Every structure is written in C-alpha cells, then in structure tokens.
Amino acid sequence: MQGESTALRHHPQENVLVEYSTGTLHQAGSVLIATHLAMCPTCRAEVETLDAVGGALLSKIEPAEIADGLLDRVLSHIDETPETDATSAGTTPSTQASVIPRPLRDFIGDDLSSLNWVEDRPGIDRVDLPFGTDCIQAALFRVRGGGSVPEHTHSGNELVLILAGELTDDDGSYRPGDVAQADESVTHAPFVPCSDSCICLAIIEGGLDLDG
C-alpha cells in the first residue's frame, strides 16, 4: 500500500536525533522531532538505536550508592494509584482521516483550519504555540498556494516540519512529514509550488530576519 512515492525524503540531521534521544533537545524541538518520528519509520528505527545506546551505557556506568531506605520508600509508593498516565490520557483523533500525530495533536488538536490563525504578513498566517520560549519561536505557519516566504537568513537552527501541502527551496521539495533544516549558513526564500496552501510547524532558535 505504501509505495516508494510516500517515503519521506528529507530527514532531520543525525545530531538533532542524538539530542532528542539523550534529552538535550529543548521541548519545542522535541515536539517537532517526535511528530516527525510518528510519520517516519526510518528515523524511528534510528532513535530506537540511539535509545539502546543510552540503555547500554546504563549497564556500563559506575553505580552510585543508594540510601538505605529508598527501596522501602519506593515500595510504599507502588500501591498508590499511579499519577495520570500521559500515554493513556492523550487525545484521540476526532476523525479517521486525522494526519496530525499525537505529540503535536496534544497541543493543537487535529483540525488545522479551526485554529486561531493571525496574519503574519500578506499571504502568510501564523499560530503561536505554547511551547515556544523567549529564545525559541514555535509556531505553525500557513503559506498560501503560490505564495512565498521572503528571502531570509537565520541566527540559529531552524527546523520546519511540513504538515500539509508542499514547500520548495534550493534544496528540494518538502512534503508532509519532511523536515527542512537550516542554520546560520543558509539564506533561502521557500515558496509553495502549487495552488494548495502549505502548513508547517516551525521551530526557530534566535528568530528570523525576514526583512534583512
């Protein structure tokens, strides 16, 4: 059923997957990567291997001394009702056709059109997401069909995950599930090559200079 044509072509760089697996990556980046992983069996297998590296190191580490009463303390807690479990309490998609994987769906639901879009600039709408910080912009962008993002540079890493439609820059064409990655060395002006809008999740460290 899943032919060659559906395989993703643009993946995050390995160092981002390493930082995701080790837990160094910030929350915003982790939401994007976890969402990509749900859409990409290849990177999922990669992260499973990285997690196994973390597990293997656990068996090699010098054990620390444990306080005498800790086991008893733990045993006294295990009969209590477990805290609400994030894995079971999450959202389920409202329709069969939902395409937003859970790591992102828990924050935005699965109906992209019903979100509170505001105009960022003509032809581009934006929804700010709650996991952004002072230093990291986290937002959904909707670029109208045939529209483009003004040429811009980057002051830090930028991760963009396509959720719907298509986006094109010098490095190629990005479709749903694909990740476009850019850093200080990249100047680009991505555009939407078809008539459908492109919706993407963007995690931008240090912000963009769209007018620079």
Added chain:
Amino acid sequence: MNNLRGVSENFSNLLETIAIDRDREAFARLFGYFAPRVKSYVMRLGVDEAFAEEVVQETMVTVWHKAESFDRRLAGASTWIFTIARNKRIDKLRREVRPELDPNDPALVPNAGRSADDAAEANEAAERIELAISALPVDQADLIYRAFYEDDTHRDIAQETGLPLGTVKSRIRLALKRLREGLEDLR
C-alpha cells in the same frame, strides 16, 4: 557474550514477572541493579543527590506501574528503563512534559515489513550495542558518553573540548556508524 545475554534476558524476565505476578521480590532485584545506575546517570548530568534519588524513586515507581507495557521485542530492559529515567529527569528539571511517541496513535505511520516476531531481537541488539561501545576508539567513545551522559549539546562539546563543531559532529556520526554496523548482522 552468553553471560551478557543471560543478564539482559534476566532483566526482561524480571520485568515480565513484575507485570504478570506483581512480584515484589522480582522488583527488589531489578531495583538493586538499576537504582544505583539510574542515580549515577542522573547525578552525572549535574544535580544533587536528593534530586537524583527523587528521579530514581519516580523512575522505579513507573517501572512497577508500567511493567506490562514493556515488550522485549521492541526494547531491551536497560533501554526501556533508560528512557523512563531520561523522561522523568527532564520532566522534573524543566517542569515540562517531554513529548513522547504513542505506539497506538492511529496517525502513526507503521514500519513497513518489520515483524517483531523474533523475541530475542531487542535484547540481542542491546548486547551488540554494548559490545560495539566497548570496541569504539577512546575519542569516539568519550564523545558518545558526553552526548548521552553529560547533557551536552554538540555545541557545548565543541566549546569544552576546543574541537570545531564540524569535528564533533563527524566524530559522533562515525561512532554511531560503527555502533550501527555492530547491529547490522541482526537486521
């Protein structure tokens, strides 16, 4: 190798015993091995003992409650416990919830052509990775260790070691390539 496999299978067995029989003795044995290691791991990432023991406590309580979701075909016992400890540490430290994959998410794109029939798969993979880590050249092993166990981003590592960022990235990439090659016979 056989010894190693014995140890790893043993932990998987303990987890399954905990899941099925709610066996406190099995849990105490698992605790005896992993609690000191989880504490050591968390402390290396730069927190005090009390914080580390709280993470150990939360990790082990979660191990008890979630033991039935452990699947030895998908992950080795060490790996499973590592991911729980990693997430507990992040949640506690940053007061945020780490976004996790949900294997039952209907929106998850399934693995094509990968069957989890071979029950030994994840455990064997875990052992291979341990062997492959032991066989890494010192400079590569050191970077892998720093990346996983010292909470350093690649940029931090570059700054601390004085190596160019590109060198750090390529050494880690090389180390991971070797680790993967250690796994390839299995796939």
